[in-house]
Amino acid sequence: MNMKNLSSLMLFWVVLLLVPSFPVRSLSPSLNDDVLGLIVFKADIQDPSQKLSSWNEDDDTPCNWFGVKCNPRSSRVTELNLDGFTLSGRIGRGLLQLKFLRKLSLARNNLSGTISPNLAKLESLRIIDLSENSLSGFIPDDFFKQCGSLRSISLANNRFSGKIPVSLGSCATLADINLSWNQLSGSLPAGIWGLNGLRSLDLSGNLLEGEIPKGIEALNNLRSINLSKNRFTGQVPDGIGSCLLLRSIDLSMNLLSGSVPNTIQKLSLCSYLNLSMNSFVGEVPEWIGEMKNLETLDFSMNKFSGQVPESIGSLNLLKVLNFSANGLNGSLPASMENNVNLLALDFSQNLMTGDLPGWIFKSGLNEVSLSENKLGVNSSNPISASPRTSLQKIQVLDLSHNSFSGELTYDIGVLSSLQFLNLSRNSLIGPVPGTVGELKALDVLDLSHNQLNGSIPMEIGGAFSLKDLRLNANFLGGKIPTSIENCTSLYTLIISQNNLSGPIPAEIGKLNNLENVDLSYNNLAGTLPKQLANLPHLLSFNISHNNLQGELPAGGFFNTISPTAVSGNPSLCGSAVNKSCPAVLPKPIVLNPNSSSDSISEEFPTTVGHKRIILSISALIAIGAAAVIVVGVIAITVLNLRVRSSTSRSAAALTFSAGDDFSHSPTTDANSGKLVMFSGEPDFSTGAHALFTKDCELGRGGFGAVYRTVLRDGRSVAIKKLTVSSLVKSQEEFEREVKKLGKIQHSNLVALEGYYWTPSLQLLIYEFVSGGSLYKHLHEGSVGNYLSWNDRFSIILGTAKSLAHLHQSNIIHYNIKSSNVLIDGSGEPKLGDYGLARLLPMLDRYVLSSKIQSALGYMAPEFACRTVKINEKCDVYGFGVLVLEVVTGKRPVEYMEDDVVVLCDMVRGALEEGRVEECVDGRLQGKFPAEEAIPVMKLGLICTSQVPSNRPDMGEVVNILELIRCPSEGQEDLG
Incomplete structure (x- = not known):
């Protein structure tokens, strides 16, 4: 990066850190209101991706700025679309200058703070989308009182709390409301039903409670309603059947009860009906077949009883049918043969009986789940496949927890798209068909808890996509096939409780993704392959109750294997079984003085003469022991x-x-x-x-x-x-x-x-380092012996320099915390424990989070997401937490009597409320320069951004700190 670019970047950071609010009056007086408003808006946010670099205060109009659209005639801003720009900071008052704004979309950023009650009062505004940010606080009570011509509002996926404003009912022009996935509580305002133009209402994923108020029949334009994942109680209002334009109804995951209102049968346009995870009772109504446009019908996890109505077969467009976890009985109706478009079928965890109907294998199902029923299959009529073309679409087949019997004699290879096959906990007999090897897409194969016999087919290696193989609790015999090495994605192998014999094949040691292995309760013999110690991800390995012998493999997981995982093998030795392995002794030596050569005979003589000397094994051992003692005494001396x-x-x-x-x-x-x-x-x-x-x-x-x-x-x-x-x-x-x-x-x-x-x-x-750790100075020092502001600033700056040096050397610390910062005799910080992650064989997130990054509160959020790359920015996050800890004197996470306070959130909230000075360590008692302390805390917050790319690198952090300490010198340098 050349000096000019560095200077520009540094000036950008300094403006964000040092200027509490952008001085509007300092801008050129020729600027129009839109330019002024957007520049002020930009001053309140951070733009690490430089998406807003085209926003220049020297421009006469913002119409060519990225994310801005204008009316071509008036050149006034009509749309501001900054979706997914990785912006952070708060939404300031600058937007209120945009008097002709029709659409405001700031979705998918990391904006925080509260929203202005005046935002919806812009008379021209039609659309507001602030979804997928980190906005918090209450939605202002009068937010919707003067909402002008507002038609669509989305505040979804934020952190708003409190009640839904009653003023929402006065915004008559609203057509779309999405307040989903927040922390809103209280009851649903009845005034919502007065919004005659409402087409879509989504309040899912909140903490709303009480009954769904009556009066919904007034919403005669409503197309979609989603109240799922709340705490609504009582019955569904009958008036819902009067909303004849409804196409989607989702009332799942609540506490609703009673029966399904009969008026719902009037909703002939409805294609999605989800009432799952409630407490509905009674029988599935026969009239359900009148809803001809249904594509998804989910009544799972309720208390429905009785039989499945024959009218289900009238739903020709049905794709997903889920009646699992109820109390349904009887058999599946033959009329379901007419549901030719079914892709997923789940009747698991009911009380259904009868034979498995043949129509299942004639449809184009993608998923079949009939688990935990009591469906039976005649043993004289084993499960068989229909013609090859009919089952090629099936991806999930779950017939577990039933009473199926008979042999698996059908050509499983027909199911060419099958990814999940679970036939566990039935009464199936016969061998595992070798055609399982033809299932190239199969991820999970579970045939456990049956009565299968024969051997594990060698063809199993053909199912090379297998990740989870469970054949336990059967009567399988023979050897473990070596072809298992072809299943390179396998992470679970459970074949315990069988009659398997022979050795454990060394090929298992090639399956580098293995995590859980259970070979217990078999008749396996021989020694354990040394290659098993090379498995990097192994979490459990159970070989108990076999006939294995010899020493356990050394290294890796086997250094800490549980004794219970190896018990029941009398001939195994090693520390895990608390049994030392015997030394390897040579063959008995027989000395023959009559021999004409110097060779030693290894054969015992048939007779013992006075010229032939034979040394017995016990004599040889005694002689050897004496020799060892003598040599040992000499060696010790x-x-x-x-x-x-x-x-x-x-x-x-x-x-x-x-x-x-x-x-x-x-x-x-x-x-x-x-x-x-x-x-x-x-x-x-x-x-x-x-x-x-x-x-x-x-x-x-x-x-x-x-x-x-x-x-x-x-x-x-x-x-x-x-x-x-x-x-x-x-x-x-x-x-x-x-x-x-x-x-x-x-x-x-x-x-x-x-x-x-x-x-x-x-x-x-x-x-x-003699001075002890920073943690002790901050949290365990005496009242009169505390770090001054200069001490703290020097510690922050010195730690930043050390991290920048590490990153320049391509070393990530991974374990930034105050106990790893030591203070020498002159008060200078020294960072320790750096680079130790490089001593591990792999940078596994579990290892990093449990072994290394053990200090609560310092860990960057990307450790929890496997799709995000771990790099130097995780150190920047830990450093940001450390900065806030040094300035405030508080631990990263404080446990109060009835609350848990996260330091980053506390400081961020104080900054948004304009009381950030209150966060500085009280022991300093005003003995600190606010012009340094506040920017340092802002820098700490920037470093702890949830999005890694929003964080500066440590070289930039060092430069910023030096500018904070000497701002005039820094600005002269920038000039």
């Missing part, structure tokens, strides 16, 4: 002499070797480990036996405990004992990454001085 004569070795069993390419060449002792110091000789006055005591412990974190020890020259060092050994890379990779970290030098970074390695113990040796 030699070692004691060496220890006493060497001043460069510690009293511990560690072998210290200085150097590497930083100084000297190291030596490695396989029995004791390897120590490398990046500069100087290893000169410890205490050894490992003195390191890991409670008295020497400085603290603990997500990676391990830190201890203090002293070198012979009196200099202290801090030693981190890593406790994530099961996640640490191999020695070669570990050393390579640590050496990189050792080369990173910065005055605000805790210096890494060396390391120690064994397969079971890894130590990192750091410089010792």
Whole structure:
């Protein structure tokens, strides 16, 4: 980036941070109202993507600005469409200058704060869309009182709370209302039914309660109503049947009760009817067949009883039918053969009986779910497939939790589009057909809890898209097929409770996506393949109650495997089963003094003569043991002499070797480990036996405990004992990454001085920082001993510089928090624990969030979203939280008696209400410059933006902080 661009960017950030509200009067007096209004609007928001870079206050008209449309005759702004521009900040009063604005659309941004009660009073405004932002607070009571010609309002997907304003009923021109997915509460204003022109009403996803008021019949233009996911009670008003133009009704996920109003049968244009997840009772009405235009009918999770009416077959356009989780009984009506357009069918969790009707296999269903019923299949008439063309569209087939019997003899390969097949918990018999290998699109195969026999077919490898395979609780025998290695997407393999035999195939070790494996309660034998230790995502591996033997694989998941997961295998050994593995002994040696050669015979003689000496096994063991004891005594004596004569070795069993390419060449002792110091000789006055005591412990974190020890020259060092050994890379990779970290030098970074390695113990040796952590200074210091404003600013700036240096070295910290910022004797900050994520074999989000990013409140929101890339911006977020913590003296998350206060939200709310100075740490008692503290807090909020691209990089943060401290110098430089 050249200096001119950098200067422009810096000026942009400084305007946002330093100017509380844009000085309108300072603009050129020749500017028209639209230019003035939009420039003032821009001053209140942040535009990290520079979408509004074309907005120039020097222009005479805004008609050529990005996102702006004008009337070609008057050149006045009529539309402002900034959807999805990644804008943040608040919606200021500048928009009120746009007197001819007809459409305002700011959807899909990150705008926050409240909305002005005057916004809807713009007489020309027809459409307001502020959906999918972070707006909060109450909707003003008089927001709709003078709504001019407003026809459409959408405040969906925000954080509005409180009641729906009664004034909504006075906005007679409204045709579309969408207040969905907020936190609105209270009852539904009856005045809404007076909006005769209303066509669409969506209040779903709120906390509304009470009964649905009567009078809905007045909405004779209503096409769509959605009141789902609220707390409405009582019955549905009969008047709903008078809204003859209704095409979509969604009253799902409420507390409604009673029967379905008979008047609904009049709604002949209705194509979508969803009453699921309520408490409706009675039988499914026969008149439902009169609603000829229905495409989706969902009565699931209610209390309907009785039989499915024959009239269902009259719904020729029906695509989705869901009657699951009710109390329906009887069989499926034969008339449903006429529902030729069905794509999804779910009658699961009912009390239905009878045979599975053949018409299911004649339709073009995409999804069939009849689980948890009592449908039966005649054992003499096994499930069979219809002609190949009829089932090619089926994607989901769920017949689980029934009483199906018979063999799986049909050609499953016909179901070429099948993605989900669940026939579990039935009484199916016979083998698993090999044609399952023809299901190339199959993700889930569940045949568990049946009476299947035979072997797992070798053809199973043909279903290479499989992610979840469950064949447990059957009578399957034979070996686990090696072709399973072709199912490279497999993450769940459960084949327990069968009669499987033979070894566990090494090919399972190639399935790198495996997370859950259960092979328990079989007759598997042999040793466990070492390749299993290479599975990176493994969360559970159960091999209990088999006939396996030998030692468990070393490394990875198996270092921490639960004893219950390996129990019931008498011949297994290792720490998990609390049984040491026997040493490998040579064959018995027979010495033959009569032999003419020096060779040793391995055969026992048939007779024992006076010239032939045979040493028994027990004698050989005794001799060997004696020899070992003698050698051990000699070795111990030699070692004691060496220890006493060497001043460069510690009293511990560690072998210290200085150097590497930083100084000297190291030596490695396989029995004791390897120590490398990046500069100087290893000169410890205490050894490992003195390191890991409670008295020497400085603290603990997500990676391990830190201890203090002293070198012979009196200099202290801090030693981190890593406790994530099961996640640490191999020695070669570990050393390579640590050496990189050792080369990173910065005055605000805790210096890494060396390391120690064994397969079971890894130590990192750091410089010792005497002043303690920032966390202790902020939250555990005495009342009279607190950090001044200058101290705090220096800590923020120094930490920012250290992070910027790390990012320039392509290192992400991942663990920014106040306990990882140490204060040296001169008050300078030093950032520690950097780069430790590089020691892990993979940057898995679970590992990062549970092992490393353990401090609540500092974690960037993208850790919860697998589709968002994790990069340096997650450090920027943690730094932003740290800034607010330093300025306010409050923890990132404070637990009150009846509330939880998130620091970012608290400061952001105070900023919006104009009382941000109240957030500064009370211990400073006014001893701080507001012209520095407020911009620093604003910077912290910008860094904690929910959208990663909205956050500045750390180099920009350093420059901004330096401008805040010396604004005049910075502005001169920019000029």
